Amino acid sequence: xxxxxxxxxxxxxxxxxxxxxxxxxxxxxxxxxxxxxxxxxxxxxxxxxxxxxxxxxxxxxxxxxxxxxxxxxxxxxxxxxxxxxxxxxxxxxxxxxxxxxxxxxxxxxxxxxxxxxxxxx
Amino acid sequence: xxxxxxxxxxxxxxxxxxxxxxxxxxxxxxxxxxxxxxxxxxxxxxxxxxxxxxxxxxxxxxxxxxxxxxxxxxxxxxxxxxxxxxxxxxxxxxxxxxxxxxxxxxx
Numbered sequence: 001x002x003x004x005x006x007x008x009x010x011x012x013x014x015x016x017x018x019x020x021x022x023x024x025x026x027x028x029x030x031x032x033x034x035x036x037x038x039x040x041x042x043x044x045x046x047x048x049x050x051x052x053x054x055x056x057x058x059x060x061x062x063x064x065x066x067x068x069x070x071x072x073x074x075x076x077x078x079x080x081x082x083x084x085x086x087x088x089x090x091x092x093x094x095x096x097x098x099x100x101x102x103x104x105x106x107x108x109x110x111x112x113x114x115x116x117x118x119x120x121x
Numbered sequence: 122x123x124x125x126x127x128x129x130x131x132x133x134x135x136x137x138x139x140x141x142x143x144x145x146x147x148x149x150x151x152x153x154x155x156x157x158x159x160x161x162x163x164x165x166x167x168x169x170x171x172x173x174x175x176x177x178x179x180x181x182x183x184x185x186x187x188x189x190x191x192x193x194x195x196x197x198x199x200x201x202x203x204x205x206x207x208x209x210x211x212x213x214x215x216x217x218x219x220x221x222x223x224x225x226x227x228x
Binding site for chain 1: 153155157159165167171212214215217218219222
């Protein structure tokens with residue numbers, strides 16, 4: 001059974017940093033691209049970033065402007081999102097998400113339960 | 122970036138109704154389109170990928186069609202668990218982009 005378990009969310013002041021983690025199990029982690037998708041309060045889904053299975057390719061949403069960094073550790077089956085210079089508009093539930101096939105881009109077939117990030121003074 | 126436009130933004134329906142949601146891409150995306158259902162407070166669930174392929178375990182009342190720029194999700198007979206918000210997503214190129222969502226509400 002595929003499981004994605006996010007952690008690392010919380011409350012932070014504007015300008016602060018957070019590092020999200022996602023522990024994956026139930027599939028060959030290194031074979032699949034992994035994404036972060038966020039959802040602001042009462043808003044729709046916004047794709048944040050993706051990293052290829054091998055970790056050598058990354059892509060980001062236009063709104064992030066270099067503040068976020070996605071990475072993965074295939075030896076630990078873990079996905080990360082380093083978020084710097086956080087802004088109130090980054091407040092959202094952040095989902096870890098698995099690509100459906102071994103090439104990217106792709107649809108997302110599994111989602112974590114989400115971790116809340118709140119940016120407020 | 123490819124913009125995805127969903128319509129309607131909301132629809133009121135009853136159990137047993139047929140519901141149709143449309144999604145339009147700002148440029149051609151072949152059949153690289155997925156549909157998701159999201160219940161309140163829960164993560165989205167993949168329903169359809171490649172525009173018309175039903176994800177394993179998804180009931181056959183869901184169907185998808187279209188290619189190029191225009192796509193449709195149809196629920197043939199709405200069930201109580203289908204009152205939720207639906208999103209389309211293009212998987213043709215990065216950045217991945219979602220439609221704004223369609224909320225299916227009880228009439």
